[in-house]
Amino acid sequence: MSRASLFIPLTAFVVIVALLYAGFSLNDPHQLPSALIGKPFPTFDLPALSAEGSAAARVTQSDIRGPVLVNVWATWCPTCRAEHAELLRIHDESGLRIIGINYKDNPAQARLWLAQLGNPYEFNVVDADGTLGVDLGVYGAPESFLIDASGTIVYKRVGDVNRRVWQEEIKPHVDVLAKSAAAAGAPHG
Amino acid sequence: MVEPRIATLLLMLALLVVPLRAGAEGAIEAFQFDDATQEARYRALTEEFRCPKCLNTNLAGSDAPIAADLRSTVHRLILEGATDQAIRDFLQARYGDFVLYDPPLRRDTLLLWLAPALLLAVGLAMVVVMVRRRRGIAEPLSEVERAQLDELLRDSPEKDAK
Numbered sequence: 595m596s597r598a599s600l601f602i603p604l605t606a607f608v609v610i611v612a613l614l615y616a617g618f619s620l621n622d623p624h625q626l627p628s629a630l631i632g633k634p635f636p637t638f639d640l641p642a643l644s645a646e647g648s649a650a651a652r653v654t655q656s657d658i659r660g661p662v663l664v665n666v667w668a669t670w671c672p673t674c675r676a677e678h679a680e681l682l683r684i685h686d687e688s689g690l691r692i693i694g695i696n697y698k699d700n701p702a703q704a705r706l707w708l709a710q711l712g713n714p715y716e717f718n719v720v721d722a723d724g725t726l727g728v729d730l731g732v733y734g735a736p737e738s739f740l741i742d743a744s745g746t747i748v749y750k751r752v753g754d755v756n757r758r759v760w761q762e763e764i765k766p767h768v769d770v771l772a773k774s775a776a777a778a779g780a781p782h783g
Numbered sequence: 784m785v786e787p788r789i790a791t792l793l794l795m796l797a798l799l800v801v802p803l804r805a806g807a808e809g810a811i812e813a814f815q816f817d818d819a820t821q822e823a824r825y826r827a828l829t830e831e832f833r834c835p836k837c838l839n840t841n842l843a844g845s846d847a848p849i850a851a852d853l854r855s856t857v858h859r860l861i862l863e864g865a866t867d868q869a870i871r872d873f874l875q876a877r878y879g880d881f882v883l884y885d886p887p888l889r890r891d892t893l894l895l896w897l898a899p900a901l902l903l904a905v906g907l908a909m910v911v912v913m914v915r916r917r918r919g920i921a922e923p924l925s926e927v928e929r930a931q932l933d934e935l936l937r938d939s940p941e942k943d944a945k
């Protein structure tokens with residue numbers, strides 16, 4: 595056996611360690627990359643969450659024109675409650691519009707939630723049986739989508755939107771959208 | 784003496800198989816189909832896709848609410864007359880490659896698909912090298928070596944005799 599071949603086991607060990615290190619430093623396996631980035635917001639025709647007793651207006655995908663953050667939430671979702679204060683803060687601080695999708699929820703409880711915790715949403719789409727959720731590739735609330743002016747999905751977040759996610763992920767995207775909107779708007783005056 | 788051993792082996796094999804079957808029949812819903820073909824397709828499709836919420840359970844075996852939603856979506860699409868491939872495309876367009884247990888063959892998945900063949904090739908090469916090396920030890924003796932051996936063999940009985 596040559597001297598060099600004595601190092602084969604060590605080399606194999608180092609290679610395996612490197613592969614495992616890379617593999618385990620990948621993102622959380624629960625974070626699926628969204629298949630919908632760059633795609634138009636799916637078509638839908640659903641009722642909006644109305645005030646108690648009043649008739650519900652219908653909303654469609656044409657009502658979702660950005661820049662707007664579409665937030666999938668439900669009263670049965672504890673993480674949504676944790677996230678709610680941050681959504682209110684984002685709306686107050688940056689003026690970013692937020693549209694809610696009330697996902698597989700009870701409308702009466704949803705109204706109560708908004709009355710008690712505050713309402714950052716421009717309006718809420720009532721997705722009672724989760725069909726819009728399936729079209730959006732939602733697999734658990736909360737999820738948030740950033741939509742540009744043409745109604746295209748530019749960013750998706752699975753899990754809560756917190757300060758760090760806002761600062762590091764969503765805000766940069768919003769700034770890019772604002773810049774391109776300014777550039778597009780300038781020639782027309 | 785052999786029979787108990789075989790019985791133990793069979794029991795171990797049975798234990799390996801049982802949990803898989805139990806997992807596959809975790810969720811039961813009463814869906815109506817027009818015919819048995821549709822029902823068979825529904826079963827095959829829900830076994831084929833991975834539940835997006837769970838790391839390693841298929842749609843048929845998962846109790847997650849999203850898996851129930853996707854089962855009813857598959858049911859609806861079948862009744863609407865969608866082909867199996869159309870249903871695959873529908874789910875992949877929304878949930879990505881994650882829901883497919885067989886990743887599609889693309890440039891970025893090429894290594895994934897070729898890795899088993901590459902590893903097999905490396906393994907075979909190692910076997911070939913080892914066999915060659917071992918055969919090298921048992922190489923036929925050269926003329927000189929044969930003469931030496933004969934001499935030794937001729938000598939030894941005399942030594943023993945002494």
